[in-house]
Amino acid sequence: MIGGGVLARARRLPPRARKGTVSQRVLTGHARWYCYLVTGGAVFALLATAVPRPEPAVAFSVGTRITRSALWMLAITGTALATLAATTAATRSLGHDPEIDLGRSTWLIGSGAIVLGGVVVRRLMDELRHRIGLLDSLSRTDQLTRIPNRRSWDDEVSRELARARRDHSSLCIAMLDLDHFKTFNDMRGHQEGDVLLTHTAAAWREAVRESDFIARYGGEEFAVILRGCSLQDALPIVERLRMVMTDEQTVSVGIARWDGAEDAESLVRRADEALFEAKAAGRNRVKVAANPGADWGQAKAVPWPSIVRELLEERSVIAAYQPVVDLDGGAIVAYEALARPNHERIDISVERMFSSAQRMGLGRDLDWLCRRAALAGATWMPPGMPLFVNVGISALLDPLHRVDQMLLVLEAVGRQPTEVVLEITERELVGDLGRLRQVVASYRQHGFRFAIDDVGEGHSTLEVLAATEPEFVKVARSLVIEGWNRGPRAAICAVVAFARSIDAQVIAEGIEDEGLATAMRHLGVDLAQGYLFGRPALHVAETAEEAETKEPVAAAASPATGWSVRRR
Template sequence: MPGKATRALLATSVGHVLPTVSRTAMGLGLAVSTWSQLVDVTDPRGGAGLDRLFQRLARELTAAELDAVRVVTDPPVDGAALTARLLTAPSLAVELARRGVTAEVGVLVEAEFWSAYQPIVSLADRSVVAHEALLRGVVDGREIGADDLFFVAESAGWLPRLDRIGRESAISGAAPWIGDDDLFINFDPTSIYRPQVCLASTEQVAHASGLAPEQFVFEVVESHVIADRGHLVSVLEHYRSLGWRVALDDVGAGYSSLSLLAAIRPEVVKLDKGLVQGLPDDGARTVLKAVTDLAHQLGAVVVAEGVETEQLAEEVTALGADLGQGWLFGRPVRPAQPVERPESGFQPVAVSRSR
């Protein structure tokens, strides 16, 4: 690993990248000078600030943007020598690898990502009305589940990038076959710093898919709700400004469920799988009934997760759940071709698309 540098020149012809580099560097207290297609960053504290800058840029820039930026650390003063260094400078992606920023996530670099989809059905007639996308990775022929992927990504500071990959894989993978069904997409609010910027490529993929905005339901797990609810609300408001809807997942698992429902007012509420599978226990039934009733009062649709038996399906239906998800109705699969749609006279009014 190279020693500590105190100055770096970052050059690119991609116009929107340099302002991001400049803002990030200044936010870290580094000295910044800019010219056309070039940012000069100096660390007055001896190099630790540059390390933090590179780590932050690894999270904020896409892979294509990292490849488009050339970086020279501790550049020579002589003009000719500087020109020569710039012409042969490595990309920012290579510099990050040299510094070990990507060393922990080789599995992510090598992985082929794709989405599996699990059906969500109307409990009234068992017709499929939606699908939840679940990210998968394949490395050397071995499938890696979402939990392992996101654990590695979070440990290595790649969570924003993998979260974006998950959102966009979900949309592009479903577009050819999903028809008019809704698409549930997971996201982690801590991966989104500025919604207008961080979600820009997701918006492009959603628009290119040809799917209607109201088909998208972005779900956040209750345990992932960050302490700064103001930031979370701003992210959700951005989703809604695009015509997308919001779901709160695993509701009932934490003590703050009811206050979260009132604060976020999601269009869809997904009941915690553990509580659902605790039925017919009286405690689980009491909690799930309270959450279901409040969700309905707030105008939300209720999805019961983890439904694996007919008895559980009957229990959650009796509690007032509108939709069901679980192995009883179908496991997550990777569609190889357009899905044959079941014949049904069901009108999908249960998945409310307006408040």
């Protein structure tokens, strides 16, 4: 249109201005080059549309869309300028001075480019806000059951207590735990266990009132906020949740009523203690929490404190080992050690064991016991093979458990710090990131490396990742098993992108079929573990010998491989 306007104005020139200045040959010769410019601009615009659209990962899509938009702007502006140059030269060939037309046309093109740029920036900002909201939603939702997760629960409890305190209203908390879920998982596999968790969450979400809030607290444990409920009102609701379960799968429940003054931590602790009581009494029942002032640790009905002390005194913790494989070649490159209580009469999950120990102030001691079990059980490993050892953030930051103590433990078992990777669970809240950076730096000075476990399931993933810059990043199993879906796939891509930026390797947990392994490989994940590659085994030496007879043969681990004692 701009070029057409210039030509039209040229046609309106006086005959004298046109006479004797038009040369068909010159005009035709110039027009050929002008057409080349216009055609080049159009081809450039066509190429801009050919930039492939990536998967909707937060780490890639915004940058790629900016590139696409910039190419479009350049293409459109270039085409317009090429057309302007062609028509201006044609006008000049007709003997007309096009300075004024060129200035106006350039102003119009510049204005159009500015408007177009504003529209593009606005759309990019809207998309960025949408992606940030999506990422925040993913961080607050349990990817397996599609209900709120522990992080969302913690925030909601604090808000509800503040509201109840302001409105002088009543409030109850219920903690629910599926009975013998560990046995169910071991017998039927994690896939069946996931189906049970998903169906249970869906049924309970339908059974509670609209005003109630239900979340997956961790593992096989769920939690419910019963708003505006006294104990008399809450008990029928909890019984309804129990009745949803089948005869084959039962549930134990602990319930606590807010006393009007206690904080969220105290209220949840009392409900959890009541849950312990229900399990100790034979499971498949509801127990009401004692008053806040009761000395639960000495109560005969709650044996957990004595059980934890017995585990620590007898050092009754062992490790079962599960292979970790290279997704590209399929070779076993490492093992992960899963901590378990080694006691005939104890039926307790490791999550529950650590939860009880932390309330007793013994969490750090139990953490160290698991570390020693990991190192002591790895005597079959050849020298130089890295060893992943799980460590809680609270134990890592404990001034009494410094790096020199870890060095003494390594000296006792004949290993070097360069062979150890400390695997931090990101489910724990980090109170002092500055202190965490200092401790990580002090360990690294001696050759230790770090990994972040269960990325995508906890409270402060981004903060811990930024503070530690780990050599290994383990994607949470809840994200991996949902890797077919758009949201979890986008989150995994973002984790992979971050790992690449800090030269870290990514490990996917919970792989149970070849299709999921292929999906993780396509997303750029390096290593994986799960029932597809092998179940946890107590006899590590036998597992290693069996692995050597299979193809591909497991060679000595590279610096990217190792071991981990995990709280399960």
